[in-house]
Amino acid sequence: MPTPFQQACYDLLMKVPAGQVTTYADIAHALGSKAYRAVGTAMNKNPNPIIVPCHRVVNSGGRIGNYAFGGERKQRLLEQEGIVFEQGRVVRFEQVKFQFLAHA
DNA sequence: CTCATGACTTTTT
DNA sequence: AAAAAAGCCATGA
Numbered sequence: 001m002p003t004p005f006q007q008a009c010y011d012l013l014m015k016v017p018a019g020q021v022t023t024y025a026d027i028a029h030a031l032g033s034k035a036y037r038a039v040g041t042a043m044n045k046n047p048n049p050i051i052v053p054c055h056r057v058v059n060s061g062g063r064i065g066n067y068a069f070g071g072e073r074k075q076r077l078l079e080q081e082g083i084v085f086e087q088g089r090v091v092r093f094e095q096v097k098f099q100f101l102a103h104a
Numbered sequence: 105c106t107c108a109t110g111a112c113t114t115t116t117t
Numbered sequence: 118a119a120a121a122a123a124g125c126c127a128t129g130a
Contacts, residue, residue: 006127037127043111059113
């Protein structure tokens with residue numbers, strides 16, 4: 001069973017459209033917290049890879065970071081959605097980053 | 105409750 | 118530039 005924190009991460013992540021990415025820090029901040037470390041943990045325990053696009057989450061440097069199914073796999077998935085990588089980094093990172101709306 | 109762990113991030117070597 | 122250390126937070130034992 002996902003904890004409320006994890007559920008919040010997944011709900012938020014599901015709002016990210018294909019072709020865009022987000023960061024662990026952004027998710028945490030959107031939740032009004034700074035638990036980016038815990039966000040990564042939540043992704044790791046992602047119970048629904050089919051519903052939750054956990055591959056659209058990269059680290060602060062626009063890099064893949066770790067990924068339970070392998071970094072190469074993650075990068076391929078993102079490239080299929082239109083994301084471009086160069087030297088292990090997302091091209092025009094800030095421009096493909098999804099901006100979460102202010103939470104009511 | 106205390107301890108260890110990790111899909112993180114930033115600072116310091 | 119690359120590696121190590123430190124700071125942080127939720128989670129499970």
